[in-house]
Amino acid sequence: MLLFTLTASGKELTIQGSAGHYTLNKHIEYVLGDERTLGQVLQRKQWQTKHDNSVLNLGFTDQSVWLRTSLTIPTPLTRQWYLLIPYPLLEEVDLYILRDGQRPEIYHTSRQETERRREQAHSYQVALPLPRDLDGRVELFLRARSATSLQVPVELWREDHLLIQFSLESLYWGAYFGVMCALVIYNLFLFLSLRDPAYGYYLLYIGSISLLVLSTSGVGSAWIWGGQPMLPRYALPFSTALASLFALMFARSFLKWQNISYRWDRSMKIAAALAGVLIAYTLIDPIHGVLFAGLLGSLVIVLLIAVGLAGLKAGIAIARYFVLAWTTFALGAALYLLSIFDLLPVNLVTNHAMQVGSVAEVLLLSFALAHRIKDERTRKLAALRRQQLAERQVGDLQMQSLEQAMHDSTTRLPNASLLNQQLQVMMSQKKHVALTLVHYPQIKDIASSMGHRLAEEMFCQLMNKLDHTLAGLDGVVCLESRQGAYIAIPEFGSAAFLIDLDQLQGPLEPFIEHVVGNHEITVQAVRLPVFMNLHCGVAIAPEHGDSTDTLFQHASAAQDRSESSNVSVQVYSDEISNFARRRLELVTALPPAIEAGELELYLQPQMNSTGEELVGAEILLRWHSPRFGPVPTGEVIEIAEHAGLMDLLSRNIVAQAWSAIQTLQERQLNITCSINLSVQNLTNSHFVSFALAGIREHAIPMNRVIFEVTETAMMHNMEAVIGSLLQLANSGCRVALDDFGTGYSSLAYLSRLPIHELKIDRCFISQMSSNQNDLGIVQNILKLAHSLNLETVAEGVEDNNTRDLLTGLGCHRLQGYLFARPMPLEQFCDWAAAQKG
Missing domain, CATH: 2.60.40.2380 (Immunoglobulin-like)
Known part of the structure; x- marks a missing residue:
């Protein structure tokens, strides 16, 4: 007791x-x-x-x-x-x-x-x-x-003391939920403004945390569900599961981690699935649901801190707020849960740790979202600046593209588009204007032989000189006032300009001849002067056409006529139009004529140095058309080269040539036969193989076949030409350089080519007996050939005086009308037999 x-x-x-x-x-x-x-x-x-x-x-x-x-x-x-x-x-x-x-x-x-x-x-x-x-x-x-x-x-x-205590608590909880409401309103405004799902998940997370705090603090019982003490049994695990779910969804959207790490994203998806399972389980067993909610909440907090640290390591700057926020909440929740599980004593700190941690967390996450807005604004401003810079660059590129579209890339002068615009304006104003096209054929030859860079440099010098000449003349139309350009470049090697005939004083053709430099312009390239030949075509509006296309077409036709007729300046006329139509008809008629056998071979004899013995013959092409009459050989070759028919024509020629040489052998005329080759033949390895196969098939001795190539042809694709010539020379055939002295006459390629003969052009031979300059040229060519161990052939021997001079100078072969004109095979055989007898 x-x-x-x-x-x-x-x-x-x-x-x-x-x-x-x-x-x-x-x-x-x-x-x-x-x-x-x-x-x-x-x-x-x-x-x-x-x-x-x-x-x-x-x-x-x-x-x-x-x-x-x-x-x-x-x-x-x-x-x-x-x-x-x-x-x-x-x-x-x-x-x-x-x-x-x-x-x-x-x-x-x-x-x-x-x-x-x-x-x-x-x-x-x-x-x-x-x-x-x-x-x-x-x-x-x-x-x-x-x-x-x-x-x-x-x-x-x-x-009375209790009422004071409740008033203080009301003040504290009012401040707490006031902060929560303010964050909800603020982030709701941001969500509605930005439509960013991260803000939506953040709002749901704040709502879930608020529900969790209402359940654990008694505020819910005091103000919302008073008289229902069983309701927190469901509200506590349910709010924990929702908070875990929305926290995971917010983290995925906030850090965009699903685009960075598949492993972490999968972990958060698994945790979110567990939160969904917990929500369903709470409806069945809320008592154990509370225990599982505590475990799930702890797992989610650890996972989110780990994800934040991984994001921070990956360089996501705003992840530092994320880690700090969840660490703060984790500390508060840990203190509260440890007190719940009777691992820490219950006191003021542990009772309110989760509330303090939650409000600190949502504030830090709001700072993170604010920082994210700042970063996004900075990125948008940077993107806007980049966009503006890109737009300026695009504008500059468009201007540059427009500039390039209207100007030639080599000379920086206007091109055909700008010329066409100016011509349209003048034609719409009913002005009397002349379109002039100038072509320099040697430019492309120089590009093939000496390199494109040198050809471009020469062409630029040539165009600058022509533009400077035009700038000081009345009547020439300025195509671009900004740089004072008077000429346009339709294509590499050609130029064009306009002449206002109403402003021109004097005849048109002499004016153009004077402008273009009296048929030739000298450009200093490397260290030697190169003389540039030209062909000029002129079409006048409105006489020669009422549209720019028609005017260009007629000026181009006049330019072609200038080239074919060796006239420096050619103004368009109906005759030229007829000539152009004839050329078109010839192009159409040539393939059928080859198939029908309308083209035949003529032979012109080549005599020894004294002119007394037949030693060879040059095989020449002739076309006697039933429709057009005799068609010049040069025109036939030009048509075939421009129409892509050269291979067809050349195969027909060599096939006839091998038959003709076989006939000469049968007639006991063991002479050499020379065949002219085009540049297209020499750049086509299949044609060379075809020609050599035909020689072998007809059992013709290789040393009796001479293939002639002009100097101009040598300038096109030099490497391919040299390869073809080496293939011919290695087979035993001989190679002759035709028209020597009229082209570039460069010693550089003479040392590289397998040449056996030099054919001196008729322009020097025909005047050598009366012109000392031509005589000196022929003497030097012969000396050069002797020093290089090359045989020489003189073309155009038409009188005895010329023959005697060539004999005295040591020319090996003579060819010309003095001995005979070209003749068909049978007539040549008869002539040779009579000559031999």
Whole structure:
């Protein structure tokens, strides 16, 4: 009895009416069991005693706990007192008061009854009112039960002090949820403005966190679902699962981690799926759902911190806010959960750690989103600047492209497009204008033989000189005033300009001849002067055409006529139009004529140095057309080269030539035969093989066949030409360089080519007996040939005086009308037999 008395007296607490607040945690005894009634509890003999002032924390349990304590109230209470249990997650609370340990109890109340009657203003904890007339020695018995962690802190509060405490808590929670509401409104505005899903997930996350805090803090019970203590059983795991789900979705959208790491993205998807499972499981088993919610929340927090650290390592600047925010929340949630699991003592810090961590977290995440807006704004401004720069560059490129489209890339002078625009303007104004086209055929030859770069340099010098000449003359139309350009470049090697005939004084043709340099212009290239021949065609509007296309066509036809007739300037006329139509008809008629055998071979004899013995013959082409009459050989070759018929024509010629040489052998005329080759033949390896195969097929000795090539042909694709000539020379055939002295006469290629003969052009031979300059040229050519061990052939020998001079100079072969004109095969054979006899 003494021990009981000491124990009882040690647990009693004397209540003074002047005090306002008492803590009963160290004055209680408790027992954990399934007893449902006070009578069953009073029969228990063993109660556990608490010796400190810590909160009774029994962790997760589905059993009820009974507490008892003794109070001594010297004088009756004059004010209302409350038994306060500051742990809102308790679902069932019953209070029994006994006087001096006697039954029945003098007072009984419960949480449900108190909240239903609203005897106390909105309370954030369980506040049970005590009777006002309570005095003397009383015992308090308290039964509590919770589906979550079971904590039973016990306090006594006088009503006025309790109201002050509730007012302060209202202020704190008002500030907390005020911050949350402000963040919701702010981010909702951003979400509606930016349509960024990250802000939408962030709003849902704030809502989930707010629901979780409402469930754990008692604010929800005080203001939203009062009188429904079972509702937090579902709200707590449900809000935890939602918060975990929306946190993961926010992290994926905020960090865009799914585009960076598939592994982390898959981990977050798995965690989100677990949150969905937890939501469904909570509806079935909310009690265990709370435990699983705590585990899932811990997993998600660790995962999000790891993802943030990985993003920070990957160089995502805003991830530092993300990591700091989740670390802060993790710290607060860890303290709260550790207290829930009875691993840390329950106190003011652990009770409010998650609230403090959550508000710090959402603020830091808002800073992160603000920083993201700043970064996006910076990126957009940078992108806008790049776009503006790109637009300027595009504009510059368009101007450059337009400039290039209207100008020649080599000379930077206007091209045919700009010329065509100016011509259209003048023709629309009914002006009398002449379109002049000038072509320099040697430019392309120089490009093939000496390189395109040198040809471009020469052409630029030539055009600058021509443009400078035109700039000082009246009547010439300026095509571009910005750079003062008067000529246009339709193509490489050609030029064009316009002449306003109303402003021109004097005849047109002499004016153009004077402008273009009296038929030839000298350009200093390398260290030798090169004389540039030209062909010029002119068409006048409106006489020669009422459209630019027609005018260009007629000027081009006049230019072709200038080239074919060796006239420097040719103005378009109906005769030229007839000539152009004839050329077209010839192109159409040539292939059928080859098939019909209308083209035949003539032979012109070549005599020895004295002119007395037949040593060879040159095979020449002749076309006697039933429709067009005799067609000049040069025109036939030109048509075939321009129409792409050269291979067909040449194969027909060599086929006839091998038959003719075989006939000469049968007539015992063992002479050499020379065949002219075009540049297209020499650049076609298949033709050379075809020609050599024909020689072998007809059993013709290779050393009796001489292939002649002109100097001009040598300038086109030099490497291919040399390859073909080497193939001919290696087979045993001989190679002759025709028209030597009229082309470039470069010693550089003479040393590279397998040449056996030099044929001196008739323009030097025909005048050598009366012109000392021509005689000197022939003498030097012969000396050069002797020094190079080359045979020489003189063309155009028409009188005995010329023959005697060539004989005296040591020319090996003579060819010309003095001996015979070209004749058909049979006539040549008869002539040769008579000559031999």
